[in-house]
Amino acid sequence: MGVLDCSNLNVRFKTEQGDLHVVRDFSLNLEKGECVGVVGESGSGKSQTFMAMLGLLTDNGQATGSVKLDGQEILNAPRALLNQVRGNRIGMIFQDPMSSLTPFLKVGEQMCEGLVHHQGLSTAQARARALETLELVRIPDAKRRFNQYPHELSGGMKQRVMIAQALMCKPAVLVADEPTTALDVTVQAQILEILEGLKSHTDTAIVMITHDLGVVAGICDRVLVMYAGRVVEEGPADNIFHHTHHPYTQGLLRSVPSFDLDPSQPLAAIPGQPPAPFALPSGCAFSPRCQYVSDACGQALPVLTQRGPQHRAACVREALS
Amino acid sequence: MSAELLDIADLRVTFPVRTGGILIPDYTPLMAVNGVSLTLGAGETLGIVGESGCGKSTLARAVLQLVKSDQGRVVWMGRDLVTLSPQEMDAARDQLQVVFQDPLSSHNPRMTVGRIIGEPLTVFKPDLSEADVDVAVKKIMSDVGLSELYFTRYPHELSGGQCQRVSIARALIAQPKLLVCDEPVSALDVSTQAQIVNLIKKVQADYGLAVIFISHDLSVVRYVCQRIAVMYLGRVVEVGTRDALFHNPQHPYTRALIASVPQPDPRAKRNRLKQLISGELPSPLNPPSGCAFHKRCPKASPHCIKTLPVLEGDTLTQAVACFHPGDQAVPQQ
Numbered sequence: 001m002g003v004l005d006c007s008n009l010n011v012r013f014k015t016e017q018g019d020l021h022v023v024r025d026f027s028l029n030l031e032k033g034e035c036v037g038v039v040g041e042s043g044s045g046k047s048q049t050f051m052a053m054l055g056l057l058t059d060n061g062q063a064t065g066s067v068k069l070d071g072q073e074i075l076n077a078p079r080a081l082l083n084q085v086r087g088n089r090i091g092m093i094f095q096d097p098m099s100s101l102t103p104f105l106k107v108g109e110q111m112c113e114g115l116v117h118h119q120g121l122s123t124a125q126a127r128a129r130a131l132e133t134l135e136l137v138r139i140p141d142a143k144r145r146f147n148q149y150p151h152e153l154s155g156g157m158k159q160r161v162m163i164a165q166a167l168m169c170k171p172a173v174l175v176a177d178e179p180t181t182a183l184d185v186t187v188q189a190q191i192l193e194i195l196e197g198l199k200s201h202t203d204t205a206i207v208m209i210t211h212d213l214g215v216v217a218g219i220c221d222r223v224l225v226m227y228a229g230r231v232v233e234e235g236p237a238d239n240i241f242h243h244t245h246h247p248y249t250q251g252l253l254r255s256v257p258s259f260d261l262d263p264s265q266p267l268a269a270i271p272g273q274p275p276a277p278f279a280l281p282s283g284c285a286f287s288p289r290c291q292y293v294s295d296a297c298g299q300a301l302p303v304l305t306q307r308g309p310q311h312r313a314a315c316v317r318e319a320l321s
Numbered sequence: 322m323s324a325e326l327l328d329i330a331d332l333r334v335t336f337p338v339r340t341g342g343i344l345i346p347d348y349t350p351l352m353a354v355n356g357v358s359l360t361l362g363a364g365e366t367l368g369i370v371g372e373s374g375c376g377k378s379t380l381a382r383a384v385l386q387l388v389k390s391d392q393g394r395v396v397w398m399g400r401d402l403v404t405l406s407p408q409e410m411d412a413a414r415d416q417l418q419v420v421f422q423d424p425l426s427s428h429n430p431r432m433t434v435g436r437i438i439g440e441p442l443t444v445f446k447p448d449l450s451e452a453d454v455d456v457a458v459k460k461i462m463s464d465v466g467l468s469e470l471y472f473t474r475y476p477h478e479l480s481g482g483q484c485q486r487v488s489i490a491r492a493l494i495a496q497p498k499l500l501v502c503d504e505p506v507s508a509l510d511v512s513t514q515a516q517i518v519n520l521i522k523k524v525q526a527d528y529g530l531a532v533i534f535i536s537h538d539l540s541v542v543r544y545v546c547q548r549i550a551v552m553y554l555g556r557v558v559e560v561g562t563r564d565a566l567f568h569n570p571q572h573p574y575t576r577a578l579i580a581s582v583p584q585p586d587p588r589a590k591r592n593r594l595k596q597l598i599s600g601e602l603p604s605p606l607n608p609p610s611g612c613a614f615h616k617r618c619p620k621a622s623p624h625c626i627k628t629l630p631v632l633e634g635d636t637l638t639q640a641v642a643c644f645h646p647g648d649q650a651v652p653q654q
Binding site for chain 1: 567580584588
């Protein structure tokens, strides 16, 4: 059994427009040391899935299903238990490094806080671990940075501090929500290299939430593609990119203006936009935008079926031609 | 060259940055754009790439006279825009239009889509009747793929991609000759990004526009632009045609930028790591001596630390500002 076992997670929000069902039957079994990418457009439910697991939904949100961390149920668990999990056994890196650090605390102070709180280390021990971790994420001159405030650091530096902070307690799972979206491409490459290094140095499992397929390809072993709250395809990264089974995954891949495309041809964009969560089409939610749509698509919701070893897709078609 | 539509020569933009205390104020000049010379022909697409803070947006704003330059010329169809009076400049703006990065905040939230798109016409052609403006707006809306249903909607009712279509429609309605796109797709999801990239390419061809396309995303720039300029700390370090730049990049920074773009193919992932650069853009308040890139450059020699390389070559085909371009080994000293 994996380190994080999530089955049939559903997330709903009560709003003025009615109940929004934003995550539907999400299941994921995360193994030790594995890196899983969760890909989808804004509004596909990829972030809310993990916010729900960590008990971070807004007040009008409700999660059902089961999330087990090392066999222990954490979904809707009491706050005392969640406080021991968050930042300790599950680390989280958020998208915006500028607004995720406390501006009034020195970098070192906010890094050590969690360690002292969760693991009862002395300040000196925590400091030693913090310096070690800052070096792990390749912050030059770590001792000086330790005593600086976040505003003295550049965006890439702050994101490194965020990663270091999330790693302080040596978590079993690291959830990285769009960790490189706010960064320049050169700095993004550096951050991805650090995360790649983590995979080989520690047995922390990494979940990478992103809309950038390039980021996923570089680092993830396994990929889940989400559309309108559901996983529509999942499998080993190589299969997702080279033996694509879902038309949405194919559309996403073709939308990327990668270097081997001929720029004189238009990009094969997916027409239209994702549906609003309170007005989902019947049957397959992707059918109104799908180039392979048939009568069968509107009738019943396609379920995930086996397409290869560990590779599943939810589409009525057997294969893409 | 006088045949060019736009001729930017030795353009420099500095911002005074307060570095002193409250009692003893002191200002240090920040050279956002430092001696940039570029040309643009009619119907040509020029890409400008670089990391945040390299001055690419400031360059575009200086071309449009949205920030003051303190040196250099921006010659637009034979007239130096820098020397125009504000009134003359306003009259010339119908030919120079712009699309900004943030799709939502670049629209007035209290105006309908129809009015937003029509506003440039009411400014530049005040004698047009309201009905004529509406006809023109509807025509341009269909050109950019916006349904007429949106005519009476407000910006908050639109998605990011639709907002960006509105921005493009608003820019095109005055029938400009130059369209400046400042990171037009950075805030969009990948599938919407592809739609907008296709749209920009389509209107560029349909309207015969010259385009300055600013982006930090090299793969998008490669898709849209015929010629690309790479900026680093306020200067152009390499400029050339798309093929020259991508098949035969000369500047180590260009090479690093290209190598940094994550490609959506797990099999291709790790053969390019050796080209990556470390560190981040230095502070433009305190730029390094000589070649500004030398602190991050794998090929930096003592010469690079002392002397500033100038752009050499034909900017229409390929020009580079580097002492050790291409695969050339660094001489041992």
